[in-house]
Amino acid sequence: MTEASYHTAPIPGAPTDGQSALLASDGTPLKTKLRESMRVSRMRAFGLVLPLLLFILASFIIPIIMLLWTGVYNATYAVNMPASAPIMQAWDGESQPTEAMAEAMVLDLVEARKAKTIGKVASRVNRELSGTRSLFTKSARRAAKMEAPFLAALEKADKDWADIETWRAIKIAATSLTPAYYAAAVDAKYTATGDFEMQGEERQIHVKLFWKTIWVSGVVMLACLFLGYPVAYLMSHLPAKTSNLLMILVLLPFWTSLLVRTTAWIAMLQSQGVLNDIFVWIGITSDEQRFSLIYNLTGTLIAMTHILLPFMILPIYSVMRAIPPSHVRAAKSLGATNWTSFWRVYFPATIPGIGAGGLLVFILSIGYYITPALVGGQDGQLISNFIAYHMQKSLNWSLAAALGGILLAIVLILYWLYDRVVGIDNMKLG
Amino acid sequence: MELPPYATLGQKIWHYAFYAICGLIFLFLITPILIIAPLSFNAEPYFSFTEGMLSFDKEAYSTRWYNDILINGMADPEQPRSWSLFWEWLWMALSPVHTAPQGFFTDMWENAQWVRAMKNSFFIGFFATLIATALGTLAAIGLSRAEMPYRGAIMSLLISPLIVPLVITAAGMFYFYSQVGLSQTYIGVILAHAALGTPFVIITVTATLVGFDKSLVRAGASMGAGPAKTFWKIQMPLILPGVVSGGLFAFITSFDEVVAVLFLAGPEHRTIPRQMYSGIREQISPTILAVATILVIISILLLVTMEMLRRRGERLRGIRN
Numbered sequence: 001m002t003e004a005s006y007h008t009a010p011i012p013g014a015p016t017d018g019q020s021a022l023l024a025s026d027g028t029p030l031k032t033k034l035r036e037s038m039r040v041s042r043m044r045a046f047g048l049v050l051p052l053l054l055f056i057l058a059s060f061i062i063p064i065i066m067l068l069w070t071g072v073y074n075a076t077y078a079v080n081m082p083a084s085a086p087i088m089q090a091w092d093g094e095s096q097p098t099e100a101m102a103e104a105m106v107l108d109l110v111e112a113r114k115a116k117t118i119g120k121v122a123s124r125v126n127r128e129l130s131g132t133r134s135l136f137t138k139s140a141r142r143a144a145k146m147e148a149p150f151l152a153a154l155e156k157a158d159k160d161w162a163d164i165e166t167w168r169a170i171k172i173a174a175t176s177l178t179p180a181y182y183a184a185a186v187d188a189k190y191t192a193t194g195d196f197e198m199q200g201e202e203r204q205i206h207v208k209l210f211w212k213t214i215w216v217s218g219v220v221m222l223a224c225l226f227l228g229y230p231v232a233y234l235m236s237h238l239p240a241k242t243s244n245l246l247m248i249l250v251l252l253p254f255w256t257s258l259l260v261r262t263t264a265w266i267a268m269l270q271s272q273g274v275l276n277d278i279f280v281w282i283g284i285t286s287d288e289q290r291f292s293l294i295y296n297l298t299g300t301l302i303a304m305t306h307i308l309l310p311f312m313i314l315p316i317y318s319v320m321r322a323i324p325p326s327h328v329r330a331a332k333s334l335g336a337t338n339w340t341s342f343w344r345v346y347f348p349a350t351i352p353g354i355g356a357g358g359l360l361v362f363i364l365s366i367g368y369y370i371t372p373a374l375v376g377g378q379d380g381q382l383i384s385n386f387i388a389y390h391m392q393k394s395l396n397w398s399l400a401a402a403l404g405g406i407l408l409a410i411v412l413i414l415y416w417l418y419d420r421v422v423g424i425d426n427m428k429l430g
Numbered sequence: 431m432e433l434p435p436y437a438t439l440g441q442k443i444w445h446y447a448f449y450a451i452c453g454l455i456f457l458f459l460i461t462p463i464l465i466i467a468p469l470s471f472n473a474e475p476y477f478s479f480t481e482g483m484l485s486f487d488k489e490a491y492s493t494r495w496y497n498d499i500l501i502n503g504m505a506d507p508e509q510p511r512s513w514s515l516f517w518e519w520l521w522m523a524l525s526p527v528h529t530a531p532q533g534f535f536t537d538m539w540e541n542a543q544w545v546r547a548m549k550n551s552f553f554i555g556f557f558a559t560l561i562a563t564a565l566g567t568l569a570a571i572g573l574s575r576a577e578m579p580y581r582g583a584i585m586s587l588l589i590s591p592l593i594v595p596l597v598i599t600a601a602g603m604f605y606f607y608s609q610v611g612l613s614q615t616y617i618g619v620i621l622a623h624a625a626l627g628t629p630f631v632i633i634t635v636t637a638t639l640v641g642f643d644k645s646l647v648r649a650g651a652s653m654g655a656g657p658a659k660t661f662w663k664i665q666m667p668l669i670l671p672g673v674v675s676g677g678l679f680a681f682i683t684s685f686d687e688v689v690a691v692l693f694l695a696g697p698e699h700r701t702i703p704r705q706m707y708s709g710i711r712e713q714i715s716p717t718i719l720a721v722a723t724i725l726v727i728i729s730i731l732l733l734v735t736m737e738m739l740r741r742r743g744e745r746l747r748g749i750r751n
Contacts, residue, residue, distance in 0.1 A: 041577045048572025049584060052565040052628060060591055060625040063606030064598060070605070227455050234452045248733065249460050255729040255736075256463055257686045259706040260722040264462035266710065267469055267719065272478045274465055309459060338441070367595020369689055374710050384597040391601045391693070404598045415586070415593045424582075424589050 068408070071185075071401030075176040076124040080117040081108040088167075088174035093192035097167045102150035105170075109136070109143035121173075127396065128180075129169035135160050168192035181402035206386075206403065213383040214410075216301065217365040221312075223305040224361050225354065228312035232353075235313075236320035254310035262374050265303040269293040269375075295377030303371050308364055312357035315422075319353030356422040363414050367407065383407055463726055470495055470719035477714060495720040502717065503543035509534040544721060547705040554616065554701060555684040558623035562680040565624075566631025567673050571665075573632070574639040585632075592629040599626070600693040607694060614696035622690040627680030634679060638672025638743060671743030675736055682732065 022030040078085040084104035091101065112118040122136035139157050146153040154161040171192045172180055180190040187204040188196045198204070231250070235243040253261065268274050276290040285291060293299055323346065331341035369384040376385070383403060390400035418424075433445050473492040474480050482490025501507035511534040519535035538545055572578055573585055591599065603622050604613060612618035642665070650660040666673075688703040695704065702721065709718045 038577065041575070042579050045572045045575040045578040048575075049569045049578070049588075052569035052588060052632075053584065055561070055565055056588055056591070056625060056628065059603070059621045060599065061587070063602035064594070065602075066609075067598070067602035067605045227458070230448065230452050231455050234448070246456065249456050251733055252726075252730065253459050253463055255682065255733050257703060257722075257725050257729070259686070259688060259703045259710075260466070260725050260729075261462060263706065263710060263718055263722050264466050266714070267466060267477050268462050270477060272476070274478065277478065306458065306462065363593055367597060369595070369597045370707070374707070384595055387597050387601060388692075391604065397605065400601060404595075404601060407595060408598055411593060411595060415590070418593075419586060424586055 064408075067397075067401050068405050069401075070398050071181050071405050072179065073177050074124070074181070074398045076120055077170075077173040078176045080112050080115070080121050081105075081174070083111075084108045084170075085174045088171045091167070091171055093168055093171055093194075097151065097164065099149055099151050101167070102154055102161075103148070106143050106146050106150045106154065109140040113140040113143065125169055125173045128172045129165060132160070132166060132169060135166065181398045182405070184399055185402035185406055209381075209383050209386060210406070213366055213407075216297075216304070216382060217362050219301060220304045220308060220365045221358050221361045223301070224309050224312035225358060227305070228309055228316060228357065229350075229354075232313050232316040232320055235317055236323075250310050250313050253306070254314075258307060258370060261307055262303055262371055265299070265306065265375060266294060269299055269302065294375050295380070297376070297380045299375040299377065300372045300380035300382075303375050304365055304368060307371060308361045311360050311364060315356040315360065316350060316353035319350055319356075323349045352422070356418075359414060359418045359421065363411055363418065366411060366414075466719050466726070467723045470716055470723045472716050472719075475715055477716065477719070495716040498715075498717045499544045499720055499724075500538055500542055503546075504537050504541050506537060507534075509537065511535070543700075543705060544702070544717075547700050547702045550699055551685055551701040551703075554619050554623060554699075555681050557620045558627055558684040559677050559681040561620070561624035562627035562631050563673060563677040566628045566676060566680070567635050567669075569628075570632045570635035570639060574636055574642075588632055589629045591626050596626075596687075596689040600690045603690065604693040613694055614699070616699060618694045619691060619699055619701075622694055623684035623687055624680075626687060626690065627683045630679035630683060631673075631676035634676035635669060635672045638669045642668060668746055671739045671746065675739045675743075678732060678736060678739075682729075 024030050024033045084101065084107070087101050087104050091097075109118070112121055118137060118140045122133040125136060126133040135158050139154060139161070142157045146157070151161075160166050168191070172178065172190060178190065183190040183196055185206050187199045187207050189199055190196055231246075235246050235250075238246070266273070270276070271290040271292060273294075275293065276285075279285050279291065280287050293302070327349070328341050328346050331345040332338075336344065367384055368382060369388060372380050372382045373385055373388070376382070384407070387400045387403050387407070390396045390403070433442060437445070468483070469477065469479065471491045471493065472480065472483065473490050473494065480490055515533065516535055519531060519533065522529070522531055523536075523539075540546075569588060573581060573588075578584075600622070603618070607613045607618045607621075612621070646664050646668070647660045650664045651657075655663065685701075686703060688701075688707050691699070691701050691704045692707065695701070700708075702725070706718055706721060709715070
């Protein structure tokens, strides 16, 4: 019986009407008193968790939410071009640009040049239509001397102002709250009229990259399963002393720095490395035709499998340890062959371990960054590397945030699945 | 795993083949980690075994890369050095009144890249571990109470730093911390590492608390000890192994973490993994192998410590196999 049902169960012989309920020593009803004390102990438990909760919210959750917000909200244009932004937003994207739009534009160009923010604005619009960066910087230089009619003046400064596509690109940039980045993250384009259209074939990179990341994670997960399962089986069937010894061989890589293991794989796999030396020595290949095992997808797969293998072995091992050997013996005594008793009796019992290890390896590998960055070369780059690239090099933070938002959504779905299948409480380390 | 005497030939072959397969998998796990130790003693600036090393020529081995760890980046590595000078420097540096004398060791302590990276790693790791362990232990105690409200939701929120891809965490922190002036500071990196380390503390401490006998606290309270006294005198000593191993996990997380450092740290906050990262990307020299070997030795020591803590914890809580 749980604690709650114990207290609410009617006590035999006790009066059940509210008037003469059991009273505590100070005269309040016992029920109220109990509820009060439960509330206090709940608050106490919550009070213990509160400092960490606030810390994680402030240092971890809020930063991520802020980043994700930039994926749908980019006010670069609206802040730096205050006069033209509302007019551009109100424009329908179909009719000819008006004189009012041009006047506000010239006004903003002059101000933005003075405030030295024209570069930011130019690169923002350039992301929507390439080639507009120079249009903006050039026009801003001449804007101070422009006179009405402004539309003609702009067109005189650069004939691209006569092109309606330029104005459409500005309209997209002027809208701060926009689905444009998420559209770009799935290789679509958000147009000035509010529609979505797919990018050209050669510019579709992100969806392919997402699939490649998922494919790599799947391959790494399967490789870990095929390598980890026999090892876990062996360790769970050996006497404790031997299996503890073998456990060290599993835990040592687990405890060794990621960078150390990546370095080690470079030493192993490079063309003058240990593995190629052995291949040449055995005669599998000649000295001139060494295998390229690193700085490509192969290197990423091998190194990631090695790094994540302990995360697969440990959960499977702990599940296998708990399976009574009598089950398999019973199956065999009933006439099952070795294979049948393994496949029909033993294997199904290990599925919780496979689920736990598989999900963990998949979750960890889908967000992998360091190993692909160091040993991946050109074709071993995954989605995380793209996010880092847009954060640090191209400085397109909004696109990085949109890509990150999609990756995070995938990971959170897997995390939810992990919680349902394994339970977060059952996560064990070492 | 013993072969019955009536096993058929096929079963025997499968039995030994299985052992061979497992042996190969263990080889796959451990070889890369062990191979770096002999490679780090290479006399030549290569990442591979030379002819001389394979024929065990004494000339082909050297400790020059270990020396390089100490002197790389120094203003003048040619200054005289000896053990007696080292002890003198240590004595002077540690004593409160004296300042360290100018010379090889002061130069090394101030300027050598890897020494600075080591100082940063320990500095950041220490404070990150302190924050993660203190907050994580408190939270784990709260989470293990039966009356804790919204337990599941809060637990999954607190474990999430372990699950969210590091690149998203680091990018988010970079974006947010640079707005509040914390990027390119020690505090930013420490906060990031503390957040990444707390899930480990929560997991290990809650695991220890599962075996904790709550009647011990009640017994203490019934004899007149207040909540603080029962916590420090009864609960804490019993869950200490879990707290220490959680702290070790948090420390190793910080010590090994490079993505957040890449995003948040400035050039003067470089940690050992960050230094290794740029070493691998820019000029790949066996110095990295020497550092890696030292790190492997450290992780072996940590592994032994963890195992001892685990056994001690089980003994304290009366769990016997």
